Amino acid sequence: MRITPSILTADFTRLGDTIDSAISAGIDWIHLDVMDGNWVVNKTITFGPALIRSIREHLGPDIFLDCHLMVTNAEETWRQYVDAGVNLVIAHIEAIENPQTLISDLHSAGVQAGLVLNPSTDPALVLPYLSDLDLVLVMSVIPGKGGQSFMPEVEEKVKFFRSAIDKQINSGGRNTLLMIDGGIKSHNAKLVADWGIDIAVVGSGLINSKGTISENLDEIRSSINN
Ligand code: DX5
Ligand code: ZN
Numbered sequence: 001m002r003i004t005p006s007i008l009t010a011d012f013t014r015l016g017d018t019i020d021s022a023i024s025a026g027i028d029w030i031h032l033d034v035m036d037g038n039w040v041v042n043k044t045i046t047f048g049p050a051l052i053r054s055i056r057e058h059l060g061p062d063i064f065l066d067c068h069l070m071v072t073n074a075e076e077t078w079r080q081y082v083d084a085g086v087n088l089v090i091a092h093i094e095a096i097e098n099p100q101t102l103i104s105d106l107h108s109a110g111v112q113a114g115l116v117l118n119p120s121t122d123p124a125l126v127l128p129y130l131s132d133l134d135l136v137l138v139m140s141v142i143p144g145k146g147g148q149s150f151m152p153e154v155e156e157k158v159k160f161f162r163s164a165i166d167k168q169i170n171s172g173g174r175n176t177l178l179m180i181d182g183g184i185k186s187h188n189a190k191l192v193a194d195w196g197i198d199i200a201v202v203g204s205g206l207i208n209s210k211g212t213i214s215e216n217l218d219e220i221r222s223s224i225n226n
Helices: 012-024 049-059 074-084 099-108 127-132 152-170 189-195 213-225
Strands: 002-005 029-035 064-070 088-092 112-117 135-139 177-181 199-202
Touching (some): 012 049, 012 213, 049 064, 074 088, 088 099, 099 112, 099 127, 127 152, 135 152, 152 177, 152 189, 189 213
Parallel strands (some): 002 029, 002 199, 088 112, 112 135, 177 199
């Protein structure tokens, strides 16, 4: 299971250093949590295309950037994030009107397309688009902030997608990646790896005052391998 850091709990005055530490620790994928002050229940604002563009310029072209859009108007604004340099746009199924059009538009723009669903959302809503998706993200917290507790009840949803994606791969279809986001730490990383997650987003479990990113990453990786 690949680990990607969410920078949401970083000290933004030291963001360049934090990102450099993650890259030195072997990270090659960064998760960017965009909130517009409207869509998430706690009305948080995080950051937008300007900061993402600076991150892209700082990193150069080789690091993969995904953009988790927790916004009301993803269908109108996604291009700003693509222009800022993200490789993958992940939109909430609950927040968009026409997923198929958005997926096609993203692919035409030369980037990958993902859909994300909240812990309470029916996975059947995402299923019709699975064969065209590069990634499905299952939220394991209610989106809005870092540092929340993992919701183990998403197990059924993860396993639903794991089985649907395995069927798709076995019939010659796309290897849609399965991602989880929220509350992943060294104590539950092995659990979600065993559920069949391909990529885990880790925010406060990696960027915290307990250890360096490298130390925290080692702890998570060894918990998975034990
Ligand atoms: C929640 C965000 C997550 C989250 C990850 O709205 O999408 O990416 O902040 O942070 P932790 O790992 O601290 O839950
Ligand atoms: Zn996220």
